[in-house]
Amino acid sequence: MCDTPDSLMLFAAGFGTRMGxxxxxxxxxxxxxxxxxxxxHALDLVVEAGIGRSVANIHYRGDQIVRHLAGSDVMISDETDEILETGGGLRKALPLLGQGPVFTLNTDAIWTGPNPLAALRTAWDPKKMSALLMLVPPERATGHKGAGDFTLTEGRLTRGPGFVYTGAQLIDPSELSEIPEAAFSLNLLWDRMxxxxxxxxxxxxxxxxDVGRPESIPLAEALLELADD
Known part of the structure; x- marks a missing residue:
C-alpha cells in the first residue's frame, strides 16, 4: 500500500434539507x-494542495453536479440509485480513488488561513495513525452549534466535547471492507480506529x-471578506 496521500473524496451526495x-x-x-x-471553494483547496486524484459522489440532483464538473479532472461516483452515507460512499469510490490513505472533504464549509489538506498531509504518520482529523475549537466554529465532537490529548482523539470536526481528514480506508452495512456513517470506522x-x-x-443553513451564508461571506482585508 502506498502511504503518500494523493487521492481525495468530495462528499457531494447529501440532500441539504437544512438549507430549506x-x-x-x-x-x-x-x-x-x-x-x-x-x-x-472546496476544489480551490484541492488544487492548491496539489492533490492528484479527486472523486465526488452524487445523489440528490446529481445531474447538476455532473454538468458543473464537466471538463474538470474530478471523477464521479454515482449513488443515484441509493445514497450510501459517508462510509458506504467512500467504500464505493475506492476503485476510483486507488490504494492508500485518502483525504475526505465535505463540500459545505468555507475555510481561510493555511490550506487544511496540505497541513493534514504534512502531519500524516501512517505508523501510528489510521485517521487524522482537522478540528477547530467551538469558539472558532462559525455557523456551528455544540460543544464539540472530540477531546484532544497529546494529538490523540477520544469521543467527547472539546473540538469540532471540520469535515476534512486523512484516513486509511482498508477496514471499510469489514463493515457489513451497505449504507453507513464513517463514524463506524472511526469507532474501530x-x-x-x-x-x-x-x-x-x-x-x-459550517455552511449548513441559509443563515450561515452571510457568516461565511464575512469570514472571506475578513481574510481578504
Missing part, C-alpha cells in the same frame, strides 16, 4: 457563497464556517 428552499431545486454543493458554488488508539487530530489555525 435553497436546495429545493439545487444540490447543496452548488449553493453559492460569495458568488461561487460551495463545491468550487478509536478503540485502537489510532485516531489523531490537528487544529486548524485559520477560519472555518
Amino acid at each position: 428552499a435553497l436546495t429545493a431545486d439545487c444540490p447543496k454543493p452548488l449553493v453559492e457563497v460569495a458568488g461561487r458554488p460551495l463545491i468550487d 478509536l478503540a485502537q488508539g489510532r485516531v489523531y487530530g490537528l487544529v486548524h489555525s485559520g477560519g472555518w464556517c
Whole structure:
C-alpha cells in the first residue's frame, strides 16, 4: 500500500434539507457563497494542495453536479440509485480513488488561513495513525452549534466535547471492507480506529464556517471578506 496521500473524496451526495428552499431545486454543493458554488471553494483547496486524484459522489440532483464538473479532472461516483452515507460512499469510490490513505472533504464549509489538506498531509504518520482529523475549537466554529465532537490529548482523539470536526481528514480506508452495512456513517470506522488508539487530530489555525443553513451564508461571506482585508 502506498502511504503518500494523493487521492481525495468530495462528499457531494447529501440532500441539504437544512438549507430549506435553497436546495429545493439545487444540490447543496452548488449553493453559492460569495458568488461561487460551495463545491468550487472546496476544489480551490484541492488544487492548491496539489492533490492528484479527486472523486465526488452524487445523489440528490446529481445531474447538476455532473454538468458543473464537466471538463474538470474530478471523477464521479454515482449513488443515484441509493445514497450510501459517508462510509458506504467512500467504500464505493475506492476503485476510483486507488490504494492508500485518502483525504475526505465535505463540500459545505468555507475555510481561510493555511490550506487544511496540505497541513493534514504534512502531519500524516501512517505508523501510528489510521485517521487524522482537522478540528477547530467551538469558539472558532462559525455557523456551528455544540460543544464539540472530540477531546484532544497529546494529538490523540477520544469521543467527547472539546473540538469540532471540520469535515476534512486523512484516513486509511482498508477496514471499510469489514463493515457489513451497505449504507453507513464513517463514524463506524472511526469507532474501530478509536478503540485502537489510532485516531489523531490537528487544529486548524485559520477560519472555518459550517455552511449548513441559509443563515450561515452571510457568516461565511464575512469570514472571506475578513481574510481578504
